[in-house]
Amino acid sequence: MRKCLFYLPVFFLTVFFSAFLSGFFPDFLSGRPLFAHERCYVKWVNDGDTIVLADGRHIRYIGINAPEIDHENKKAEFFGYTAKKYNKRLVLSKTVRLEFDKETHDRYGRILAYVFLNNGVFVNKVMIEKGYAYCLSRRPNNKYDQVLLQSQRDAMSAKRGIWRNWKEKKARYWGNRRSKRFHYSICAFGKKITRENKIVFLRKWDAFWAGYAPCKKCMAGEK
Ligand SMILES: [Zn+2]
Numbered sequence: 001m002r003k004c005l006f007y008l009p010v011f012f013l014t015v016f017f018s019a020f021l022s023g024f025f026p027d028f029l030s031g032r033p034l035f036a037h038e039r040c041y042v043k044w045v046n047d048g049d050t051i052v053l054a055d056g057r058h059i060r061y062i063g064i065n066a067p068e069i070d071h072e073n074k075k076a077e078f079f080g081y082t083a084k085k086y087n088k089r090l091v092l093s094k095t096v097r098l099e100f101d102k103e104t105h106d107r108y109g110r111i112l113a114y115v116f117l118n119n120g121v122f123v124n125k126v127m128i129e130k131g132y133a134y135c136l137s138r139r140p141n142n143k144y145d146q147v148l149l150q151s152q153r154d155a156m157s158a159k160r161g162i163w164r165n166w167k168e169k170k171a172r173y174w175g176n177r178r179s180k181r182f183h184y185s186i187c188a189f190g191k192k193i194t195r196e197n198k199i200v201f202l203r204k205w206d207a208f209w210a211g212y213a214p215c216k217k218c219m220a221g222e223k
Helices: 002-021 024-029 080-091 123-129 145-157 204-209
Strands: 037-045 050-053 058-061 095-099 111-117 173-176 181-184 198-201
Touching (some): 058 123, 080 111, 080 123, 111 123, 145 204, 173 204
Parallel strands (some): 058 111
Antiparallel strands (some): 037 050, 050 058, 095 111, 173 181, 173 198
């Protein structure tokens, strides 16, 4: 019994300090899921916004979308391989810190994360800043939307990466304030936008500047 009285406090102190050291408390106090930060080794880079960890888990960067590389029967998009190459340079064979938002997985079973290098570099943000990806806001994972949009505006102003040699078609685009997507006015999804949520853009550039991302259906493959 006496032995037990000794071990109990030791047990609790150990638990407390390991939790403290693992950064558990700040997240606990803010109501976020437990162990909201993780350190992991990157063994593979799929493209500009997806990586694979040493334990086989697939990570999809939150808040950004990089141009696609070749997959299935689809051809690579403009800047797809450049984005992949740059992402590789940033994270391949490195230990990164993952930070999560409200949803931890997407519908393909990939883990949704903000990725940070050991020196604090915010990878999702750098991909946008360099013009290798654009903002893809998706509720409820909006923690860094404003930060990412500011970086996108910097990249646009400096005409980096995908923003270089920008061309506009003569068209009208309908944005959805709720989903933060924009469509050609002929798109079925665009037609469903309610009047309160609809915003008209006369240039794609303006839609991107406002933080809207192109609809995957009506603008597939376009930037
Ligand atoms: Zn559309």
